[in-house]
Amino acid sequence: MDGKGRLRWVVVLTAAGSFMAALDTLVVASALSTIQRDLGASLAELEWTVNAYNLSFAVLLVPAAVLGDRLGRARTYAAGLVLFALASAGCALAGGAGALIAMRVVQGAGAALVMTLGLALLTSAFPAEKRGAALGLFSAVTGVAVASGPLVGGAVVDGLAWPWIFWLNVPVGLLAAPLVLRHVPEARVAGARLDVPGVGLLAGGVLGVVWALVRGSAAGWTSAEVLGAGLGGLALLGAFVAWERRAVQPLLPPRLLRVRGFVAGNAAIALTFAALFSAVFFYGQLLQVVQGESPLGAGLRLMAWTGTFLVFAPAAGALADRIGERPLVTVGLTVQALAMVWFASTVGTDASYVSMLGPFVVGGFGVSLAIPCGQSAVVAAVADRDVATASGVNATMRELGGVLGIAVTVAVFASRGGYASPTEFVDGFRAAVLAAAGLSALGAVAGATLPTRRPGVPAPADVAASSPAAVAA
Structure with missing residues (x-):
């Protein structure tokens, strides 16, 4: 395959994955009321339906880049597409709010791999003088996905049912993954290291603070559960800052x-x-x-x-x-x-x-x-x-x-x-x-x-x- 043909595959496959992951950030917005009725979800469970995805997505964005550098960006991107597709199927099959939230966590992890490595693959495929146009296309695709999320979600829920906002991802992810392995050039970065303690401290800290905010009204703001989660989360965030000051390859370099x-x-x-x-x-x-x-x-x-x-x-x-x-x-x-x-x-x-x-x-x-x-x-x-x-x-x-x-x-x-x-x-x-x-x-x-x-x-x-x-x- 010539160079132009390979570039077209890179653009199409990274755009498809990124559109899918960005769309799911907000696609459930129009389905929340329907999910509440069908699954009997509480306000806190509705909140976690959105936040479980975004929290997992957020914490794993930087680690996803490191994994791609070590294992190969194209291979890891393909794995992210498969993970996202399978988690989407799990969301669609969820029989209760708890199962849906758990699958949204996994879906967010797949989205982190797809969004981070899709951008990296697209950037590395183009020469420096043409990267601006390529990144402009990437931004346009993700922008359209985020802006149209509530509309797409509403159309699917009205025309079919809310599980179909997740089923739609399955064929896209499973078809795109083997095409990535076949047509997208592999790239690795020597010496990349993952700051595992940093990831764990950041995830635990944010989870503790969010848990306290979510449970505050139901459990009581002065309850042991809420105070323990909130103070524990703040302590972990403080430990994260201390760790980053001495980590060899920190998630957040202190100089910044x-x-x-x-x-x-x-x-x-x-x-x-x-x-x-x-x-x-x-x-x-x-x-x-x-x-x-x-x-x-x-x-x-x-x-x-x-x-x-x-x-x-x-x-x-x-x-x-x-x-x-x-x-x-x-x-x-x-x-x-x-x-x-x-x-x-x-x-x-x-x-x-x-x-x-x-x-x-x-x-x-x-x-x-x-x-x-x-x-x-x-x-x-x-x-x-x-x-x-x-x-x-x-x-x-x-x-x-x-x-x-x-x-x-x-x-x-x-x-x-x-x-x-x-x-x-x-x-x-x-x-x-x-x-x-x-x-x-x-x-x-x-x-x-x-x-x-x-x-x-x-x-x-x-x-x-x-x-x-x-x-x-």
């Missing part, structure tokens, strides 16, 4: 924590996704529980919000090249926070869809400014040798932010409302959305601390911090 743009950018992006995933969790349910929309109807109506990502995000990236990321991140997250306050102040059991359009479009515009600029701020802040690590950490922070955001806002929802009636749901929804607005506002504060950057030039402070002398770990 001295780079202001890296720290501020990651804080901003984590809080961006905390607010965004919280909104995804609740907006579709509002349309179904209060307005009586079908899953497909809810997905279609959410496109007024998710569709703005595709319209404004590319322009925001281009504008950041001219004026820098700080103003766009700060303004974008402030706008999103104000849109959420607007939504919370006008929502009611008799609210029309027209009254929601303003908050949807304005909030979508705000987050569309913040996401691409928060990501580029992190990468622009570090030296070339740290770009890959910074990108991996940034992807991890996005997912962890989403997990923690849902945990916080669901806890707020449970303290103020529930599913007993539309009125009770609206009471909880209003409080949860205000909490999400607070997360977005905190993200704006973090964005305001980003260093000023001229087009194509890192901020002076970060140049100094990223110099070989300054970053010696």
